[in-house]
Amino acid sequence: MAWLRARPRLALLLLAALLIALPFLVGAGLGRSWVRVLDFVLIYALLAIGLNIVVGYAGLLDLGYIAFYALGAYLYAWLASPHFGLHLPFWAVLPLGAALAGLFGVLLGAPTLRLRGDYLAIVTLGFGEIIRIFMNNLNAPFNLTNGPQGMNLIDPVSVGGLAFEGQRQFLGLTVTGLHLYYYLFLAFTLLAIGVAMRLQDSRIGRAWAALREDEVAAAAMGINTRNVKLLAFAMGAMFGGLAGGLFAAFQGFISPESFNLWESILVLCMIVLGGMGNIPGVILGAVLLTVIPEALRYLGDLQRATLGHVAVDPSDLRMLLFGLSLVAMMLWRPAGLWPSRQRKREFASEDEHADLYDARA
Amino acid sequence: MPTSTMPAPECLLSVEGVCKRFGGLAALEDVTLSVNEGEIFGLIGPNGAGKTTLFNCMTGLYSVTSGAVRLAGEAVQNRKPHEVVKRGFARTFQNIRLFANMTALENVMVGRHVRSHATVIGAILRCRRTREEETAIRARAHELMEYVGLGHKVRALAGHLAYGEQRRLEIARALATNPKLLALDEPVAGMNPAERQQMADLFRRLREDGRTLLLIEHDVKLVMGLCDRVAVLDYGRKIAEGAPAEVRKDPAVIAAYLGGAT
Numbered sequence: 001m002a003w004l005r006a007r008p009r010l011a012l013l014l015l016a017a018l019l020i021a022l023p024f025l026v027g028a029g030l031g032r033s034w035v036r037v038l039d040f041v042l043i044y045a046l047l048a049i050g051l052n053i054v055v056g057y058a059g060l061l062d063l064g065y066i067a068f069y070a071l072g073a074y075l076y077a078w079l080a081s082p083h084f085g086l087h088l089p090f091w092a093v094l095p096l097g098a099a100l101a102g103l104f105g106v107l108l109g110a111p112t113l114r115l116r117g118d119y120l121a122i123v124t125l126g127f128g129e130i131i132r133i134f135m136n137n138l139n140a141p142f143n144l145t146n147g148p149q150g151m152n153l154i155d156p157v158s159v160g161g162l163a164f165e166g167q168r169q170f171l172g173l174t175v176t177g178l179h180l181y182y183y184l185f186l187a188f189t190l191l192a193i194g195v196a197m198r199l200q201d202s203r204i205g206r207a208w209a210a211l212r213e214d215e216v217a218a219a220a221m222g223i224n225t226r227n228v229k230l231l232a233f234a235m236g237a238m239f240g241g242l243a244g245g246l247f248a249a250f251q252g253f254i255s256p257e258s259f260n261l262w263e264s265i266l267v268l269c270m271i272v273l274g275g276m277g278n279i280p281g282v283i284l285g286a287v288l289l290t291v292i293p294e295a296l297r298y299l300g301d302l303q304r305a306t307l308g309h310v311a312v313d314p315s316d317l318r319m320l321l322f323g324l325s326l327v328a329m330m331l332w333r334p335a336g337l338w339p340s341r342q343r344k345r346e347f348a349s350e351d352e353h354a355d356l357y358d359a360r361a
Numbered sequence: 362m363p364t365s366t367m368p369a370p371e372c373l374l375s376v377e378g379v380c381k382r383f384g385g386l387a388a389l390e391d392v393t394l395s396v397n398e399g400e401i402f403g404l405i406g407p408n409g410a411g412k413t414t415l416f417n418c419m420t421g422l423y424s425v426t427s428g429a430v431r432l433a434g435e436a437v438q439n440r441k442p443h444e445v446v447k448r449g450f451a452r453t454f455q456n457i458r459l460f461a462n463m464t465a466l467e468n469v470m471v472g473r474h475v476r477s478h479a480t481v482i483g484a485i486l487r488c489r490r491t492r493e494e495e496t497a498i499r500a501r502a503h504e505l506m507e508y509v510g511l512g513h514k515v516r517a518l519a520g521h522l523a524y525g526e527q528r529r530l531e532i533a534r535a536l537a538t539n540p541k542l543l544a545l546d547e548p549v550a551g552m553n554p555a556e557r558q559q560m561a562d563l564f565r566r567l568r569e570d571g572r573t574l575l576l577i578e579h580d581v582k583l584v585m586g587l588c589d590r591v592a593v594l595d596y597g598r599k600i601a602e603g604a605p606a607e608v609r610k611d612p613a614v615i616a617a618y619l620g621g622a623t
């Protein structure tokens with residue numbers, strides 16, 4: 001690895017090649033269903049990057065984040081499905097979804113400006129549930145969301161007449177809609193990474209960090225804490241809305257079920273597990289928490305093959321392992337698997353790492 | 362350094378009849394004082410006299426119950442803290458409030474927030490103006506770290522600095538906002554005599570460089586040697602104001618300090 005580190009350009013090239021070949025490698029090695037998992041990894045990565053702005057950068061604990069995902073998804077369904085007979089192109093709908101989610105981010109942020117920590121968590125949790133319940137019940141008197149049945153036949157993304165569905169041959173490879181979505185999601189994820197990293201390393205990112213550290217001192221140092229908070233909520237929500245729109249197009253079907261509290265918690269866990277505030281860590285969290293549950297499904301087959309029947313339901317096992325791994329992490333890696341240098345310092349005891357900080361300019 | 366050598370001192374900060382109540386407790390009662398441009402103004406008084414409360418009322422952390430605070434003629438009471446900072450009034454805290462998990466340099470860079478302009482779009486696109494501004498912020502932060510004598514600690518974590526260094530860092534951070542008036546709440550508390558002397562030198566240097574200082578301090582000797590004028594608070598009331606030598610002889614002041622002890 002050391003020789004790669006010395007050649008950052010080559011490393012980047014290899015990474016790019018890997019990312020481009022990945023769906024085909026995965027498809028050939030593990031089967032088509034895993035390409036689908038790969039697509040979900042990217043959607044969750046997008047969500048986690050967005051939530052990380054709110055929770056990781058600005059330190060505002062948001063348990064209702066999935067509501068923005070829902071808003072983006074529903075807006076997509078409204079504007080690109082037979083439900084209202086509208087079929088706008090994805091490049092028009094996605095920004096609208098992000099904007100709508102951003103607006104709701106501000107609407108959620110404004111009344112909660114004075115809340116911190118636990119109180120904020122409770123209010124945002126309620127907000128997430130309210131949106132879901134609205135989606136569940138807005139089928140009468142006017143059918144807006146089609147209630148619990150959800151909305152289907154949502155238009156797939158289509159670029160220049162190329163719809164992201166079915167399959168076609170290209171250079172001897174079978175390219176399916178799943179592959180095309182992979183590249184689309186990858187593009188958005190890379191964009192989100194760029195945006196998040198640049199924001200973090202800017203005047204605004206520093207203001208968020210100051211807010212997270214000490215709100216009173218931040219205000220006394222000239223930071224307009226209200227604006228900075230609302231900005232964090234709005235930016236995070238926009239990523240959520242974008243991911244929601246992509247999700248709706250990808251699935252072709254959405255229902256309130258997809259946007260329950262568990263999803264919010266899952267995304268939060270990705271951040272906490274991976275390493276709050278650190279983009280690579282957050283992405284690692286998204287990868288692990290999407291891939292591992294899928295992999296655990298095989299335990300069912302394994303039990304059937306060895307024991308002849310399913311002794312432990314894999315989905316129960318999933319929850320168990322999930323809980324155990326979170327507890328283990330809190331004990332041994334409280335800052336996450338791949339924390340930012342800053343988080344690591346926060347959790348490290350002073351004397352243990354004293355030599356690290358005495359660094360000279 | 363008597364102020365009489367300067368041409369008619371201009372009033373930079375005036376506190377006019379400020380009252381602050383917490384429920385039944387009157388923490389400040391009809392406090393009036395004025396700080397002239399270019400001086401070091403000392404605010405002294407026994408524990409619980411209301412010094413910190415007055416700071417909080419002036420810098421927007423507390424609303425005042427009544428009265429006015431004017432900075433260069435403009436009313437700033439009951440404004441948001443960041444608006445007060447923007448008008449050129451920065452402060453430090455009695456119980457140090459640094460951004461402990463950010464580096465020393467980043468702390469100071471945060472102070473530049475109010476004097477910089479990059480927007481979200483600018484930050485995302487990282488256009489030339491944003492990059493230049495960022496470079497300027499960093500350069501200014503380095504400069505200020507040197508100024509307060511922490512040039513070698515820029516990369517250290519603020520929370521891991523020694524106590525005295527944290528006090529200096531808080532001053533650098535406040536200076537980064539380009540204040541005309543800098544209010545320091547017990548900046549030498551807990552320091553040894555040598556450190557106090559260094560801090561006093563820093564304060565003089567700040568005055569020479571054209572800043573006005575408002576200083577809460579318990580160390581009477583330091584205040585007397587350093588300040589151009591002082592005011593004394595006791596139980597939320599101002600009991601004296603004037604040149605240090607006069608205030609020191611004021612019977613009310615002597616009573617307040619000795620009375621508190623008996």
Ligand SMILES: Nc1ncnc2c1ncn2[C@@H]1O[C@H](COP(=O)(O)OP(=O)(O)OP(=O)(O)O)[C@@H](O)[C@H]1O
Pocket residue numbers: 383386388406407408409410411412413414415455
């Ligand atoms: N937020 C608050 N709520 C209620 N009472 C307060 C509050 N802040 C200050 N007080 C009270 O106001 C009075 C003045 O306190 P203040 O901290 O201003 O004193 P001080 O002069 O700074 O004292 P010290 O020298 O100990 O720092 C005290 O009786 C204190 O208990």
Ligand SMILES: [Mg+2]
Pocket residue numbers: 412413414455
């Ligand atoms: Mg005090």
